[in-house]
Amino acid sequence: MWKYLLKRIALALLILVGVSVLIYMLTMLMPADYIDNQTSAALQSGAMTKDDVQRLKELYGLADKSFTGIIKSYTTWLTSTLSGDLGHSFVYGKPVTDVLSEYIWISFMIAFISYILQILIGIPMGIKASVNQYSSYDYTVSVFAMMGASLPSFFLSALLMNVFAIRLGLFPLQGLTTATKIFASNAHFQIFWDKAWHLVLPISVLTLLGVGSTMKFTRTNMLEVLNSDYIRTARAKGLSEKVVTYKHAFRNTMIPLVTSLSGMLPSLFGGAMITETVFAIPGIGYMALRATQQGDIPFIMGYNMFLAILTVVGMLISDIMYMVVDPRVKLS
Amino acid sequence: MESEDGVEREFVKVVINGVDPTAIFKLGVAVAPFHYYTDGYTGTLNDFGVETGSKEFMDFLKTKNDKPLGAGPYVFQEWKDSVVTYTANDSFLLGSPKIKTLRYQEIALGAELDSTLTGTVHYSDPSASMTVINDITAGGDNYDKLSYTLVDNDGYGYIGVQGQAIPEFEVRKAIAHSLNVQLAVDNYYQELASVNYRTMTKILWAYPDNPENLYPYDATGETSKALFLEAGYKYDEANNLMTYPDGHEKAGTQVTFKFTLPSEAKDHPAGSIFIDAQAVLAKIGVKVDIETDQNLLGKLNTAYDSGVQVWAAAWGSGGVDPDMFQIWHSDPKVNQGSSSTGLYYLFENGSDEEKAMLSELNDLIMAGRSTLDTEERKAIYKRALELSTGLSVEIPTYQRKNMYVFNKEVINTDSIFTGEDVTPFQTPIEYIWNVELN
Numbered sequence: 001m002w003k004y005l006l007k008r009i010a011l012a013l014l015i016l017v018g019v020s021v022l023i024y025m026l027t028m029l030m031p032a033d034y035i036d037n038q039t040s041a042a043l044q045s046g047a048m049t050k051d052d053v054q055r056l057k058e059l060y061g062l063a064d065k066s067f068t069g070i071i072k073s074y075t076t077w078l079t080s081t082l083s084g085d086l087g088h089s090f091v092y093g094k095p096v097t098d099v100l101s102e103y104i105w106i107s108f109m110i111a112f113i114s115y116i117l118q119i120l121i122g123i124p125m126g127i128k129a130s131v132n133q134y135s136s137y138d139y140t141v142s143v144f145a146m147m148g149a150s151l152p153s154f155f156l157s158a159l160l161m162n163v164f165a166i167r168l169g170l171f172p173l174q175g176l177t178t179a180t181k182i183f184a185s186n187a188h189f190q191i192f193w194d195k196a197w198h199l200v201l202p203i204s205v206l207t208l209l210g211v212g213s214t215m216k217f218t219r220t221n222m223l224e225v226l227n228s229d230y231i232r233t234a235r236a237k238g239l240s241e242k243v244v245t246y247k248h249a250f251r252n253t254m255i256p257l258v259t260s261l262s263g264m265l266p267s268l269f270g271g272a273m274i275t276e277t278v279f280a281i282p283g284i285g286y287m288a289l290r291a292t293q294q295g296d297i298p299f300i301m302g303y304n305m306f307l308a309i310l311t312v313v314g315m316l317i318s319d320i321m322y323m324v325v326d327p328r329v330k331l332s
Numbered sequence: 333m334e335s336e337d338g339v340e341r342e343f344v345k346v347v348i349n350g351v352d353p354t355a356i357f358k359l360g361v362a363v364a365p366f367h368y369y370t371d372g373y374t375g376t377l378n379d380f381g382v383e384t385g386s387k388e389f390m391d392f393l394k395t396k397n398d399k400p401l402g403a404g405p406y407v408f409q410e411w412k413d414s415v416v417t418y419t420a421n422d423s424f425l426l427g428s429p430k431i432k433t434l435r436y437q438e439i440a441l442g443a444e445l446d447s448t449l450t451g452t453v454h455y456s457d458p459s460a461s462m463t464v465i466n467d468i469t470a471g472g473d474n475y476d477k478l479s480y481t482l483v484d485n486d487g488y489g490y491i492g493v494q495g496q497a498i499p500e501f502e503v504r505k506a507i508a509h510s511l512n513v514q515l516a517v518d519n520y521y522q523e524l525a526s527v528n529y530r531t532m533t534k535i536l537w538a539y540p541d542n543p544e545n546l547y548p549y550d551a552t553g554e555t556s557k558a559l560f561l562e563a564g565y566k567y568d569e570a571n572n573l574m575t576y577p578d579g580h581e582k583a584g585t586q587v588t589f590k591f592t593l594p595s596e597a598k599d600h601p602a603g604s605i606f607i608d609a610q611a612v613l614a615k616i617g618v619k620v621d622i623e624t625d626q627n628l629l630g631k632l633n634t635a636y637d638s639g640v641q642v643w644a645a646a647w648g649s650g651g652v653d654p655d656m657f658q659i660w661h662s663d664p665k666v667n668q669g670s671s672s673t674g675l676y677y678l679f680e681n682g683s684d685e686e687k688a689m690l691s692e693l694n695d696l697i698m699a700g701r702s703t704l705d706t707e708e709r710k711a712i713y714k715r716a717l718e719l720s721t722g723l724s725v726e727i728p729t730y731q732r733k734n735m736y737v738f739n740k741e742v743i744n745t746d747s748i749f750t751g752e753d754v755t756p757f758q759t760p761i762e763y764i765w766n767v768e769l770n
Contacts, residue, residue: 281414
């Protein structure tokens with residue numbers, strides 16, 4: 001098993017280098033880089049000259065966009081990254097690691113709570129739908145699940161905002177805190193409650209979007225298991241339907257479910273870019289979108305590499321989880 | 333020195349070497365408090381601050397980067413959870429601000445009105461639209477508590493026709509005659525904009541009175557057709573096909589232009605102008621491809637090299653002084669800027685007519701910035717604008733309005749600027765220190 005793990009880690013490192021080269025190349029080849037974005041208005045109105053822009057590009061290491069130039073600047077980035085320095089974000093003016101650690105937690109909270117809700121709602125729904133296959137419940141839930149999974153997040157966000165924030169006034173429309181209220185610095189509970197209140201709609205959006213696929217996944221796997229011979233045997237033994245469903249069938253459904261959940265690792269920390277932007281929640285997804293739009297190479301690299309590492313680790317955990325939940329699987 | 337109001341102040345006299353009407357606007361001197369920026373500095377100080385260009389001091393200043401302090405009515409407190417908090421500067425020169433805490437809340441683009449409506453913020457600047465005005469005027473559904481102010485935008489919309497990509501003067505004019513600029517008003521802004529016939533924002537004092545439209549729209553396409561033929565292009569009536577003239581690198585093929593918008597045609601004020609022009613030019617066998625490019629603005633600095641031919645954009649912040657030097661002076665020996673419309677190319681490679689126009693325009697621009705007499709300048713710019721618009725590289729389209737919306741239950745309406753007191757240079761809360769809450 002250790003040999004297998006070492007092999008996997010070596011492969012993961014190779015994948016990460018490949019991913020970093022790809023992202024770096026793509027970012028450097030974007031039609032307008034950070035300096036272009038920052039200076040286009042000044043250049044057009046004549047407040048800056050092309051020489052000024054070129055000098056700035058040299059300062060930021062964006063002047064040479066030839067293949068060798070990109071390779072050279074990539075090597076510089078890789079060397080400093082390997083020494084633990086992800087560089088300074090152009091947009092946020094802080095070390096990339098600081099920005100990541102500052103904004104990641106709010107995104108994590110939103111994603112984590114919504115995953116818990118997805119599991120709590122999606123799995124029982126999936127079980128019930130599979131047990132009552134082709135019933136009206138199954139059809140209704142499946143239709144709603146498909147609708148939820150196929151709705152664009154900005155559309156669902158706008159819908160919920162319109163109904164619950166604008167028309168009914170039940171939840172806040174934007175942001176993470178109520179800017180029009182001044183809380184005492186020691187009013188921790190009120191501050192926490194205020195933030196939680198602001199997160200109800202974004203969490204609802206993510207839950208509604210995700211619950212459908214969890215439900216469908218559970219349903220499909222449950223149906224497969226329910227048609228197995230040993231389930232027939234269990235029923236023949238005279239076990240109650242509840243025991244058959246939850247003890248014999250669902251436990252076996254857990255295998256693909258658990259492994260699929262470990263694949264969710266990157267999205268737990270990666271932030272919900274669109275939902276955070278629509279609700280103006282200062283999470284890592286929102287920050288990453290802004291940085292990407294402006295061509296902030298150090299941040300784009302840092303953020304995407306962080307996601308790539310999480311994906312690779314998630315896949316590794318997923319493989320190990322297979323072994324943990326299914327004793328028949330041996331890693332070699 | 334004691335001034336008329338009895339307050340002791342120090343005055344700084346600035347002497348300018350020569351005449352420059354824009355000089356006062358370029359004197360953007362930031363006043364930084366000495367006590368704050370030197371607090372903790374161990375180097376040598378004198379009565380005026382520190383030695384000019386002191387690297388040691390510049391390095392020290394970085395420690396204050398996170399918390400800048402000027403001489404304004406509010407002091408920056410913190411930036412947290414996308415909310416910036418300021419507290420009143422009671423030592424502010426023009427009086428202690430009436431509102432003790434001021435906050436800026438970051439919200440999603442497009443959520444300005446709803447954020448004010450739901451109480452997330454008390455004041456915002458949504459994009460002006462008749463729907464918003466009608467909703468507020470009709471009241472109901474929480475709209476009762478809102479009030480709005482309209483003000484002219486410091487800038488104007490235009491359609492650029494790249495002079496190097498389309499070097500024939502007649503062809504650029506032909507395109508200009510196919511553009512129904514009224515559509516930007518009728519289909520998009522309605523009562524919140526008016527058509528503009530000169531390459532200058534209408535808010536400027538130098539904008540001529542009721543200028544004539546140099547490119548009357550011709551929906552039949554006949555005016556454009558005549559201009560194409562004048563430029564040597566060939567028209568095949570039987571097949572309704574306009575082809576490039578002999579000697580042209582695309583000789584014999586159908587004339588095709590690319591019109592670029594930064595967003596979908598239905599979402600852009602110039603979208604309907606482009607769609608209409610496409611139909612008009614199709615009548616005379618000219619093909620127009622309308623494309624959307626979100627990076628359009630970034631490409632304009634290198635418009636010709638980026639393959640941009642005809643595009644829609646808008647100028648902003650142009651209304652402090654009518655000086656046209658930066659955008660319109662086309663002599664590279666004098667103006668080292670860049671031109672998205674290809675003026676430098678035309679200055680050197682254009683027809684005799686274009687060269688003469690550009691040369692006269694350059695002279696007028698220099699004349700306009702060498703006198704302080706507004707009447708004299710107004711006359712100069714009247715002619716200069718005929719030339720700049722006449723070159724057909726920038727077809728002005730509309731002059732629109734901006735909007736401010738605020739919660740009148742929270743903000744005391746009597747304490748802010750309203751109606752005509754609001755200008756592009758004076759927002760309703762320009763004197764924020766005088767603004768009161770109910």
